[in-house]
Amino acid sequence: VPETAEYLVARKYTRATLQFPDHLLSEAAKVAVSVQEYCASRDHEVQAYILADTTYNSLSVDEVAAAHVDADCVVHYGRASMTALSRIPAFFVFPTQDLDVDAVASNLSSSTLSSLDTPVLCFLDQPHLHQRAELAAEVARRMEAAGSLSPHWTWPDVPIRQLEPEALTASGAGLASCRAGDEHAQTDSAGDATRGTCCAHQGDCSATAPADSSVGELRAAGYRWSGTEMGAGPVTYIWIGAPDAPALQLLQLTRSTLPWWTLDPTTYTLEEGLPVGVRRLLRRRYALMERARDASIVGVLVGTLGVAGYLGAVEQLCNAAEAAGKKTYTLLMGKPSPAKLANFPEIEVFVLVADPQGQILDCKEYLAPIITHHEAMLAFSPDSEWDESLYRLDFGTDGPAQASEETDATSELALRAAKGLRLTPVATTGAHALTPASAADYLVHKRSWRGVEAPLAGAAPAVPRAAVEGRSGRAAGYQGEPSNL
Structure with missing residues (x-):
């Protein structure tokens, strides 16, 4: 307070x-x-x-x-x-929850992590960040006493506790960087705001990165640290906190090809490896991305009005879908739910533009799949390939999709197949007709009702007429009706 x-x-x-x-x-x-x-x-x-x-x-x-x-x-x-x-x-x-520093430090210093000669990133869940400096010092003390201190341990932090509205990047599609909102924020020699006066962590226990690595301020899931780029060499990730934390899921999905260790503060047990659920989720995301390639109608679901860059991301998605020959609808409805999205049966896939930690990754209850901005850009680009090491959940800077022009008969059949239609022979003439392959295709191609202004077959469009005043009163007796009926 x-x-x-x-x-x-x-x-x-x-x-x-x-x-x-x-x-x-x-x-x-x-x-x-x-x-x-x-x-x-x-x-x-x-x-x-x-x-x-x-x-x-x-x-x-x-x-x-x-x-x-x-x-x-x-x-x-x-x-x-x-x-x-x-x-x-x-x-x-942030919420605060105390850790048993001795128990955590004992697990980290007595495991095989103490003998690693590669950089180590040790993330603390947000409720435990107030003990970050204390835990880092205790781990270093124990490793030094055992003669197994690794020189490459880094402890990412969330140093800024206040944010100001940011302008969009030049392309309008990426997220702008955060800055300290306080006019008294301390700055480093490069002039970047690194720590506000309200920050509770004044100590910096980040280790120095190797001299031959690419050093700079890195950011992920709200954390910041100075160290090695992901592509500069192997990095081991450690998470200390709740196993169901949204930040952990984001980090593991976007860094699934790297070694992982997790420590649950409720049991103080250290586990090695990426959870099976993360691998399974990535495989499902790949399947949904491939399914989106065949969709002809796409719903761009706006899931945020506050994250900087969301308008540019929506525009980029619409342009990419149009270039790929797909029709788009932009929807804004607050929190998405299966009941809300079921009102749009024509839409075959939804693309959710939302906070990276607010994505709907488990969409089994929805009639149509929900994919992310990154997955949509891959699906709308004919030459793109899935790469788990490049997976991301933010808007990113994915390039626009390029649609190739096909004019021969084979390409025409492929285009029809991509729209979810199949060719079936007509018994009387021997010709081929298009048959809807899904309920959404049936509503688009076979639905007879087209609206009150749709002309009949062969008729000219209806001429707009001025509105006239209708009846007034109640259904039991409108004004102007005889009262003795």
């Missing part, structure tokens, strides 16, 4: 929205009152609004709901994806 209030007072914000996940709503009222009282003690009046139901997902900043009350900022509580914002500044308050 004090850090939140100081943030509001320093920036002279008078209307703030407090965004809580579902499991913290029971504390929302007390926090809102405490923030207002603390600001009042500093001679600054603040009106706090509670965002109890997020528009899309609880990990991203709900700029849509905040705009309804014309808020100056959003204070986000709980886990956060830390994606770049487009309109409203935000302040983040």
